[in-house]
Amino acid sequence: MxxxxxxxxxxxxxxxxxxxxxxxxxxxxxxxxxxxxxxxxxxxxxxxxxxxxxxHDRSSRPLTTPRRTPAGIEARVCDLRRTRKLGPARIGPVLGLPASTVHRILARHGLNRLAFLDRPTGQAIRRYERARPGELVHVDIKKLGNIPDGGGHKVMDRRTAMDNKLATTSRRKSCHPVIGYSFIHSAVDDHSRLAYSEVLPDERQHTAIAFWHRANAFFAAHGITVERVLTDNGSCYKSKQFTQALTTAGITHKKIRPYRPQTNGKVERFNRTLLDEWAYLRPYTSNDERTQALADFLHTYNHHRCHTALDGHPPISRVNNAAGQYT
Missing domain, CATH: 1.10.10 (Arc Repressor Mutant, subunit A)
Structure with missing residues (x-):
């Protein structure tokens, strides 16, 4: 080669x-x-x-490998990896193999990293990607605690944080102030990873429907026609009104199998990025300050942030279709 x-x-x-x-x-x-x-x-x-x-180049792979580990032993190595999640250092002594040999076997079968496995079932994760933007959009909601005016306990001592809570809200539960929660509604295109998010006060069906209308307009402004929407089985997504809102626009509504959030993994991974690079990036002194920072994060994510699944390019690079990646 x-x-x-x-x-x-x-x-x-x-x-x-x-x-x-x-x-x-x-x-x-x-x-x-x-x-x-x-x-x-x-x-x-x-x-x-x-x-x-x-x-042309030829493969350097040998025609025969007489010293390769027998198929039966390789099957036992893979079985221990899937069922007990053991690593090479622990599988080796069980089967009488060097750890380096076990690692090569796991790498050959695509099991060398636990991230490649579905933890509950031990099966290799089947990764997929739609062929063009808009073919599938993942939608989900992330719940975050609100921040009292002046900051919470992450910014200052707990006594001062409690005073801020008392000054921010009049709601009480068992004599304790209730700040409440914000709900981050997000939509991520499967092919390009282009993302749209909003911080909203609840996760009711009418809120979810209104969010989707704005998200659909966002994708349309980038030249993306949405064909399918994938959601979990939350109450707002199971409502007939949400499905009707999609059907009216010519969009098919798909729901994941219960207790299988991996199917909606692209927006779930985006939620983790939201927490690491926006919500918990720094201590905020108010809920409004955190909400205002979302717009800058989304612009950076869509236009500048390198995405490993896109060979180090930002999502907007696939939306523009500069290299003719899709038809």
Whole structure:
């Protein structure tokens, strides 16, 4: 296989063959191209035997591996990994294998990282990605505690934080002030990972419907026509009104299987990013300050933040379709 320091690429090999076909000695051509005569003769010989197809790279994988671990033992290694979540250092002594051998077996079967496994079932996670923007949009809600005016206990001592709560709200429960919660409604496009979020006061059906109308307008403004929406089985999404709002716009509503949030994993992962890079990024002195910071985070996420699933590019790079990634 070619590497970054290889003297000859497929183009270079064709050039080598053309020079030899013109009647020049193989030794002279090899010296000009900085390769050995043996290498030059090898490529000329392959070309004469196989034609242009012989100039392409071949796999370096051996035809036989007589010392490879038997299939039965590899199956036992994989079974211990899936059922008991053991690592190479613990599987090795059980089966009498070196930890390095166990690691190679797990890597060969795609089980070398526990993140590749579904924890409840131990099965390898099947990752997927829709072919074009708008084909599927993931929608979910994240619940966050409100911040009293002046800041909570993360900013100052608990006594002062309690005074801030008393000054912020008149609601009480068992003589304690109730600040309440904010609900972050989010929609993430499956193909591009373009995201839209809002901080809203509840998660009722009418709130969810109004959010979706604004989210759909956001995607439409970026040239994305939504075809399907995937949600969990929350009460607001199970309502007939929410499904009717989607159907009226020509959108199919899909719900995940109960207790399987992995199916809605792209927006679940976005929720984790929301917490790490926005909600808990720094101590906020009020709920309004945290809410106002959301717009800057979303702009950074969509236009500037490198996304590992997009080869280090931001979501907007797939929306613009500069490289013709989708039809």
């Amino acid at each position: 070619s590497h970054r320091n290889a003297r000859l690429t497929v183009f270079g090999r064709r050039l080598l063959v053309e020079r030899v076909r013109s009647g020049r000695p193989v030794a002279h051509v090899a010296a000009e191209m900085g390769i050995s005569r043996a290498t030059a003769h090898k490529w000329v010989r392959r070309w004469r035997t196989e034609g242009d197809a012989g100039l």
